[in-house]
Amino acid sequence: MSDIPARDQKFIEQLRETIEQHMSDEQFGVSELAEAVGMSRSNLLRKIKKLLGLSVSQLIRQVRLERAMELLKDSELNVSEVSFEVGFASTSYFVKCFREQYGYPPGEAQERFQQENTVASVELLTVSNRKRLIIGLVALALLACVVFLFWKLSDADQDLTEVEKSIAVLPFKNDSSDTTNVYFINGLMESTLNNLQKIGDLRVISRTSSEKYRNSPKLIPEIAEELNVNYFVEGSGQKIGDRIMLNIQLIEASTDKQLWAEQYERKAEDVFKMQQEIASSIASRIKVLITPDEREQIGKVPTQNLIAYDNFLKGIDLVIVGDKQKNMAAIPYFKKAIELDKTFAYAYASLAFAYYNLDLFMADRQYIDEIDYNAEQAMKYDPELAESHIAMAFTHMQRMDYAGALPYLEQALEYKPNSASVINLLSDFYANYLPNTEKYLEYALLGIQLNVNANDSSTTSYIYLHLCNALIQTGFVDEALYYADRSLDYNPQNPFTNYVRAFMLYAKEKDYEKLRSRLITEWKKDTTRLDILQEIGKVSYFMRDYETAHEYYSLFLDMRDQMHLDIYRYEQAKIAVVFDEVGEHEKAQSLLKGYLDFTLYADNSVYKEANLAVYYAYTGEEEKAMEHLETFSRVENFQYWLILFDHDPLFDSISDRPEFQAAWTRIKNKFWSDHERLKTQLREKGLL
Incomplete structure (x- = not known):
């Protein structure tokens, strides 16, 4: 050093x-x-x-x-x-x-x-020190030159106002009457967006946010105000045979002035060079710093085989849509791309994504081997591709090794620091897989900066839903209600917002009857909603209305089995209590055993110690229960629900013990202490 x-x-x-x-x-x-x-x-x-x-x-x-x-x-x-x-x-x-x-x-x-050999180490150190002295003197001389030049340049530009380097890539238009070309034009837009997302010095609005304006009559300054950006990229083009024609321009948002424009007519084999030129030209015009590593990332050619690339684009155009049918339809395109180029890392990673989406939430996962193989191949051929790291994260998540998945997601964000999809993955990760309320809120807030005014009112509604959920989990009740109402402003029919909002209102009212009534109202709108079913059962459980809890929990268990889903195993202790109370003792024991197996072998969350405390309290092993509860009392970043619903029947056997009450008080005090610290940080950053 x-x-x-x-x-x-x-x-x-x-x-x-x-x-x-x-x-x-x-x-x-x-x-x-x-x-x-x-x-x-x-x-x-x-x-x-x-x-x-x-x-x-x-x-x-x-x-x-x-x-x-x-x-x-x-x-x-x-x-x-x-x-x-x-x-x-x-x-x-x-x-x-x-x-x-x-x-x-x-x-x-x-x-x-x-x-x-310590002697050899000493000798090496002596030689090294002489070299370092020479290098250090040269470095100081170079630094003096750099400082002088920087001072001169800064002096010349001191009157210029710094404008935030933020940009949106508007949907490219297909100039051809051949609608089968749309996937290719979308692919050019996506590659332009991906290259810009690799530049850390540039805030890049997500594709979903820009997609809203595909056929919009709004003027650039209007769109700029809605998206809060200073620059736009517009493009149109077509592919005729092996020729690509693309018109692209960079626009200053405040004036609607064209800063740069280029007409490209290239052979298809030059498509990657053209994509690199576009990103470099845009960055140069708005004076964005591109580091050598970022330039190397942008300069990467995903494949030398254009037919493979064409198949890849067809697959990507389907996977982005997100539903299982589309993912299944994308698989043959990715396989064909890999068949044509065995080293096509992005195609391997995308194939892993498609398989992962097909297995998501399923009890019987069919594609674990396919995800593993394709993720490993992606990493083998391009270990610096963000998508390779995401694919590797998915292999760990499939096996519930969430701690092992996290470094890959963080590395993906380093390679694509402006990627809304990676930020949303991390947000979801900290919400559901490795729960951490502070991290969840951090990424939800970061994600909303890149996803404002998404492609339609429904998507915008979901973005605000994500944020209000993160806020309520950290105890910001009024702020959560504000964003829940914004979510409903964009889509009054959002099937999840009123569901989450019911718990926010309970946090203010502390009225179980109202909470259950609101949940039942939401469930009747869609009686296939397993999430609401188990929540109605749980609220009834806390009310100690075990007959009603049994009714809804029974429906939940039957539907979960019929759909072969592996969800809510961490709730099975509560369900076991309910079945035991209504006399179904054998079923209760089976549920309790499943709960213990999950907690011991699959639960990597911050709640593991609390979940073990619950189990041992219910089975009468009170000292073990207190030991695990004491350990949990030192945990940070747990959800508000834990202390909001704090009269759990599972703790009945120890709830009168002074040491239990002392531990529970410490847990509540710790939550509110963390809440106040987080509130101060968010206010300092202007986020609250």
Whole structure:
């Protein structure tokens, strides 16, 4: 690090110290580090890449692994204990990372340390110091030149007003009468958007937000006000035989003035070079900084086989729609693309996505092997493709290894820092798979910045639904109701908003009867809604109205079995209590066993200790229950529902014990303390 200027060395040392202070916190990642040192995520990413040639997540992982090496050499801790100490929730992932860093597994560290030649190390250090002195002097001279030039340029431009570098790519138009060309024109739009999303210095509005304006008569300044952007890209074109004709222009939003335009007529074989030129020209015109790594990402050619690329575009055009029939129809196109180019990483990743979508929420997952294979192939042929990392995350999520999935999603965001789809994946991940209320709210707020005014009122309604759900889970009741009402303003028929809103109103009113009545009203609109069915059963359970709870829970279980779904297993202890209360003891025991199996072997959430406390309290093992509850009382970022519904019949056997009441008070105080801290942070950022 001695070839880095002293000022930047201090900065790197500060980063390393900050990481070391949070060494055992598995949730401490890129966003937390950026916040701790008072920088934006994108600026931190660029600076670390420039100084060290690493991504921020790689730096964090490097510091963790260096500490792991120290512990393995100097302590009596085993590999699993070291993994936990340095912030790896998954030991298998720790072993994988350690081997990649050092070339051998962590179990061999101590033996190899004993064999090291310390004399050779001292000699090497002496030579290295002389080299560093020379390099350091050269670096200082270069830095002086750079500072002088920067001062001169800054002085010349000091009167210019800095405009936020934000852009939307409007839907490209098909100039051909041949409607079968639409997928290709959509593909050119998508590639333009993808390339721009790779630039950390540029805020890029998502495709769904721009799609609303495909046939809109609105003027550019009107659209700019709605999307809150300063620049637009418009395009139109057609494909005739092996020729591509594309007209593209960059527009300044405030004036509707054309800043740059180009007419391309190229052979199909030059399509990738054309896409790279478009992104570079746009970035140059609005003075966006593109780092060398970002330029390399933009310059990548996904395949040399144009027929493979054509099939890939046809598949992508279907997968984006999102339903299972479309995903099934996309699979042959991806397979054909791979058949024509065995190294086509993006096609492998997209095929993994299609299979993952088909298996989502199913009890009997049919495509685990296909997802694994295609994700591994994608990583093999392009380990720096964001989609390769998303596909690998899906392989871990299929096996409920959520801690193992997280690093891949975070790495995907580093490769595409402006990707609304990756941000939404992380938001959903922290909401449902590895629950963390603070992280969920962070990504929901970030996502809404890239997804404002989506392609129609229905989609906008869902975006606000996501945000209001994140807010209520962190205890912001009034703010959650505000965004729930905004969701309903855009779509009064949104089937989920009134459902979630019922719980927000309960948080204000504390009236079980009203809550159950509202839920029943929503369920009658669609009696296939398993989520509402189990919630009606649960509210009745908290009311200790076990007959009504049994009625709705029975419907829920029957429908879950008929649809072969693997959902809400973490709720089975409550259902078991209800069946036991109405005399169905054998069914109750079966449900309780399923609950314990899930909690012991599949529950990787922050609620695991609370769920075990519930089980042991109900089975009469009170000391075990208190032990697990004490452990849970030290957990952070749990959902508001836990303390909102705090008279759980499962805890009846221990609820009068002073130590239970003390632990529960600590849990509630911790939630509200975290809530106040988060409120301060959000207000400082202007988000509340």
